[in-house]
Amino acid sequence: MLGRKRLLFRAKIRTSDVVLLSDLTPGGRAKVVRFLGDSVRTQRLREMGLVPGTTVKFVRLAPLGDPLEIELRGYKLSLRKHEAELIEIQLLEAPHGG
Amino acid sequence: MAAEVATSSVVKASTSATFALVGNPNCGKTTIFNALTGLRQKIGNYPGVTVEKKDGVFFTQHGVKQFLVDLPGTYSLAPQSPDETVTRDVLLGVQEGTHPPDRVVCVVDASNLERNLYLVSQVLELGIPAVIVLNMMDLVEAKGERIDAERLAKLLDCPVVAVRANSGDGPAKLRVALSKPAAQPSGFSVTIAEVVSATLGSLMENPPTGFSVDDPALRSRLLLALAATPEKPDALTPYREQLSHVLPSWRDDVIAARYSRLQEIVEETIHYTGGAQADFTDRLDSIVTHPVWGWVIFLGLMTTMFLSIFVFANYPMDFVDGIFRNLSGWVTTHMPEGDLRDLLTDGVIAGVGGVLVFLPQIMILFLFIGLLEDSGYMARAAFIMDRVMNKVGLHGKSFIPLLSSYACAIPGVMATRTIENPRDRLATILVAPFMSCSARLPVYTLMISTLIPGGIASAGKKAGIMLAMYLLGTGAAFLFALIFKRTILRGEPPPLVLELPPYRMPGLWTVLQHMLSRAKAFIQRAGTIILSLSIVLWALSTYPKKPGADHAENLADSFAGRAGHFMEPAIEPLGFNWKIGIGLIGAQAAREVFVSTIGIVYSIEGADEDPEPLREALLKDKWPDGRPVFTPLVCVAVMVFFVLSMQCIATLAVVKRETNSWRWPIFQFVYMTSFAYLVTLIVYQAGRALGL
Numbered sequence: 001m002l003g004r005k006r007l008l009f010r011a012k013i014r015t016s017d018v019v020l021l022s023d024l025t026p027g028g029r030a031k032v033v034r035f036l037g038d039s040v041r042t043q044r045l046r047e048m049g050l051v052p053g054t055t056v057k058f059v060r061l062a063p064l065g066d067p068l069e070i071e072l073r074g075y076k077l078s079l080r081k082h083e084a085e086l087i088e089i090q091l092l093e094a095p096h097g098g
Numbered sequence: 099m100a101a102e103v104a105t106s107s108v109v110k111a112s113t114s115a116t117f118a119l120v121g122n123p124n125c126g127k128t129t130i131f132n133a134l135t136g137l138r139q140k141i142g143n144y145p146g147v148t149v150e151k152k153d154g155v156f157f158t159q160h161g162v163k164q165f166l167v168d169l170p171g172t173y174s175l176a177p178q179s180p181d182e183t184v185t186r187d188v189l190l191g192v193q194e195g196t197h198p199p200d201r202v203v204c205v206v207d208a209s210n211l212e213r214n215l216y217l218v219s220q221v222l223e224l225g226i227p228a229v230i231v232l233n234m235m236d237l238v239e240a241k242g243e244r245i246d247a248e249r250l251a252k253l254l255d256c257p258v259v260a261v262r263a264n265s266g267d268g269p270a271k272l273r274v275a276l277s278k279p280a281a282q283p284s285g286f287s288v289t290i291a292e293v294v295s296a297t298l299g300s301l302m303e304n305p306p307t308g309f310s311v312d313d314p315a316l317r318s319r320l321l322l323a324l325a326a327t328p329e330k331p332d333a334l335t336p337y338r339e340q341l342s343h344v345l346p347s348w349r350d351d352v353i354a355a356r357y358s359r360l361q362e363i364v365e366e367t368i369h370y371t372g373g374a375q376a377d378f379t380d381r382l383d384s385i386v387t388h389p390v391w392g393w394v395i396f397l398g399l400m401t402t403m404f405l406s407i408f409v410f411a412n413y414p415m416d417f418v419d420g421i422f423r424n425l426s427g428w429v430t431t432h433m434p435e436g437d438l439r440d441l442l443t444d445g446v447i448a449g450v451g452g453v454l455v456f457l458p459q460i461m462i463l464f465l466f467i468g469l470l471e472d473s474g475y476m477a478r479a480a481f482i483m484d485r486v487m488n489k490v491g492l493h494g495k496s497f498i499p500l501l502s503s504y505a506c507a508i509p510g511v512m513a514t515r516t517i518e519n520p521r522d523r524l525a526t527i528l529v530a531p532f533m534s535c536s537a538r539l540p541v542y543t544l545m546i547s548t549l550i551p552g553g554i555a556s557a558g559k560k561a562g563i564m565l566a567m568y569l570l571g572t573g574a575a576f577l578f579a580l581i582f583k584r585t586i587l588r589g590e591p592p593p594l595v596l597e598l599p600p601y602r603m604p605g606l607w608t609v610l611q612h613m614l615s616r617a618k619a620f621i622q623r624a625g626t627i628i629l630s631l632s633i634v635l636w637a638l639s640t641y642p643k644k645p646g647a648d649h650a651e652n653l654a655d656s657f658a659g660r661a662g663h664f665m666e667p668a669i670e671p672l673g674f675n676w677k678i679g680i681g682l683i684g685a686q687a688a689r690e691v692f693v694s695t696i697g698i699v700y701s702i703e704g705a706d707e708d709p710e711p712l713r714e715a716l717l718k719d720k721w722p723d724g725r726p727v728f729t730p731l732v733c734v735a736v737m738v739f740f741v742l743s744m745q746c747i748a749t750l751a752v753v754k755r756e757t758n759s760w761r762w763p764i765f766q767f768v769y770m771t772s773f774a775y776l777v778t779l780i781v782y783q784a785g786r787a788l789g790l
Contacts, residue, residue: 060383074211
C-alpha cells in the first residue's frame with residue numbers, strides 16, 4: 001500500500017526536472033533544496049544538520065549499493081536511498097573533478 | 099569568566115552538586131566520565147525502561163564530593179528512542195528517581211563542532227548552569243584548524259574548556275574547570291520564526307498544566323513540547339495545528355534557524371591555520387568500505403573475533419571449570435553425606451558453574467565489541483551490512499548482536515541496546531537464540547559422534563553436519579525476523595541515520611570498563627535467577643528419594659524422571675524416549691546440561707569429559723520392542739530440536755530484563771519450542787517414511 005503510493009509519488013516528481021540526493025554520484029556536490037514527503041520521518045536527518053541550504057558531498061555507496069555516505073558540516077553521515085529519494089537537491093559544480 | 103573566578107565563593111565551592119554529562123554519541127563522553135570518576139561508578143537501570151543508568155562520584159580540587167550522571171548520548175532533545183527520552187527527561191528534571199541536575203557538562207567533539215553544538219544550544223536554553231568541554235582537540239589540529247575557545251564562550255554565554263580526555267593533562271584541566279562555582283545559566287537563545295515566537299509568547303502568559311510561569315526555562319520547555327509529535331493529542335495540539343496552517347514548515351524552520359545561527363558562530367570561532375594532514379579516516383574508509391577489500395576486512399575481523407571466542411576462551415574456561423570442580427570436590431570431602439551436600443555440589447555449584455563457565459567467552463566478546471565500537475569500525479560494519487539485514491527487515495546494527503549469539507545469546511541480547519528503534523531491537527532479541535550458541539556444541543558433538551563413529555575419514559562429514567546445524571539456526575533466525583517484521587512488529591522500517599565517526603585509537607580504559615560492566619551484569623544474573631533455577635532443577639531430579647537406589651535409578655524415579663516418562667507419549671513422535679525427555683528437562687537450565695543428565699540416566703559418570711563410554715551406552719539402548727533408540731535419524735532429530743528450541747532459562751531471564759516484561763520471554767519460549775517440535779516431527783516422520 002505504502003509502496004504504491006510511493007511509486008506514484010516518485011513518478012510524479014520524476015516528470016519534472018527535480019534532482020534528488022539519491023541521483024548524486026561519488027564526488028558530486030549539491031545544495032539541499034527541500035524535503036519531500038513525510039516530515040516527521042526525516043526529522044532526525046534535519047536535526048543532524050541536513051537542512052535546506054546545506055552543502056553536501058556524496059562520498060560513496062556501501063559495497064552492496066545501499067546505504068550511501070555523504071559529507072556535510074565537516075562530518076560523515078550514512079542514510080538509505082529510501083530517504084535520499086525524499087531530499088531534493090541542486091547540483092553544485094564539483095571542484096576540480098572531485 | 100575571569101570575574102567569576104575572582105569572586106569564587108567558598109560556600110558554593112564546598113557543597114556537593116549533581117552534574118549531568120550530555121553529548122552526542124561518539125563525542126568521547128564515556129572517556130570523560132571514566133577519567134573523572136575512575137572506579138567510583140555504578141551502573142544500574144532507569145526505572146521502567148531498559149536504559150542503562152551510569153552514576154559516578156568525583157572530587158573537586160578542594161576535595162569536595164560531587165555526583166556525576168552520564169546521560170545516554172543523543173543528537174537532539176527531541177527524542178526518538180527510550181535512551182534519548184531519558185536524557186531529555188533528566189535534563190527537564192522530570193525523570194523518576196533521578197535528582198534534577200544542578201549543573202550540566204556538555205561534551206563536544208571539537209572536530210565536528212557545528213553538529214555537536216546543535217544539542218548544546220538546546221541544552222543551554224534550559225537554564226541550567228553549564229560548562230562546555232571541547233574534546234578531541236588533537237583531531238582539530240590535524241585538520242589544520244584552531245578553535246577560539248574564548249570567542250566561543252562569549253557567543254554561547256557559557257564557560258568553555260578545551261581538553262584531550264585521552265592524554266596527559268586533560269582530566270586535571272577538566273577537574274579544575276568543574277571545581278569553579280557554577281556560572282550563571284547561559285542567556286543564549288536562537289531567534290525563531292515570528293509566528294512560532296508569538297505562539298510561545300501567548301503560551302507563556304497562560305501555560306498549560308505541567309508548566310509553571312515561574313520557571314526561568316519556560317520558553318525552551320514550551321518550544322520542546324510544541325515541536326514534539328505526540329501520538330495522542332495533548333494540550334498543545336491546537337497550537338501545532340494552527341501553526342501548521344499558517345506556516346506549514348514551522349518545525350523545519352525552527353531546526354534550520356538553529357543551524358544557521360550555529361553556522362555563524364562556528365565561522366567566527368574556527369580559524370584555518372594551514373597544514374592539514376591528509377584525512378586518515380578518508381583514506382582508511384576507501385579500503386574498509388571497498389567493494390572487495392571491505393568484505394575481506396569485515397570477514398577477517400569477524401573470523402578473528404569468533405576464533406578468539408572459541409580458542410582463547412578455552413583456557414580461562416577450563417580454569418573456571420576447574421575452580422568449580424575443586425570447590426565441588428572440597429565440599430564433598432569436608433561435608434557429611436546428605437541432601438545438603440548434594441544440593442551444594444549438584445545443584446548450586448554445578449548449576450552456577452555451568453553458566454559461569456561462559457564468562458570468559460562473554461568477556462572476550464565484549465572486549466572485541468568495545469574495541470570495534472571505540473575505534474569507529476562498528477559504524478562501518480553497520481554500513482556494510484545494512485543492506486543484508488534490511489532484506490530481512492532488520493537494522494545494520496542487528497548484525498553484531500546476532501553474531502554474538504553464536505557464542506552465547508545472553509551477550510547477544512544485551513548487545514541489542516545499541517539499536518534505537520524498539521521494534522527492530524525486539525525482533526533481534528526474539529530471533530537471537532536461534533543462532534547456535536556454544537552451549538549447544540557439546541550436544542552436537544555427542545550426537546554427531548553417536549551418528550558417525552570416529553576416524554579421520556569422517557571428519558569432513560562431521561564438520562559438514564555441524565555447519566548444517568549452524569546454517570539451520572541462522573536461516574530460522576532470518577525467517578522469523580522477516581515474519582515478525584511483517585506481523586506483530588510491523589511498521590515502516592525507521593530511517594537509517596548513521597554517523598560514520600573518524601577512526602581513532604580505542605581508549606583501553608573505556609573498553610575494559612565496558613567489558614567489566616557486562617561481565618558484572620552476567621555474574622549478577624548467574625548469582626540470582628540462575629542460582630535459584632538450578633536449585634529447583636536439582637530438587638526435581640533428586641526428589642522423591644528412593645532409599646538404596648543408585649544415582650540413575652533415583653533420577654528415573656524423581657519428579658524429573660516421572661516428567662520424562664509422562665512426556666514420552668508427546669516426544670515419541672519425534673523419536674525421543676523418556677531418557678531423552680529427562681535430558682531435555684535438564685537442558686532447560688543450560689543446553690549442555692543435556693550431556694551430563696543423559697550421562698546420569700545411562701549411568702556414565704563424567705560424560706561431559708569423555709563422551710566415548712556414553713556413546714557406546716547410547717548405541718546399546720533399545721525401545722521395548724527391540725528397535726535401537728539412537729538411530730542416525732534420531733541423532734539428527736535431537737540436533738534439530740536443539741538448534742531450534744528455546745531451552746536456556748538464563749537467556750529467558752535476560753530477555754525479561756531487557757524487554758521489561760515476562761510477555762516476550764514467554765512468547766519466545768512458546769514460539770521457538772513449538773517450531774522446534776514441528777520441524778523435528780517433520781524431519782523424523784519424513785525420515786521414517788523414507789525408511790531411515
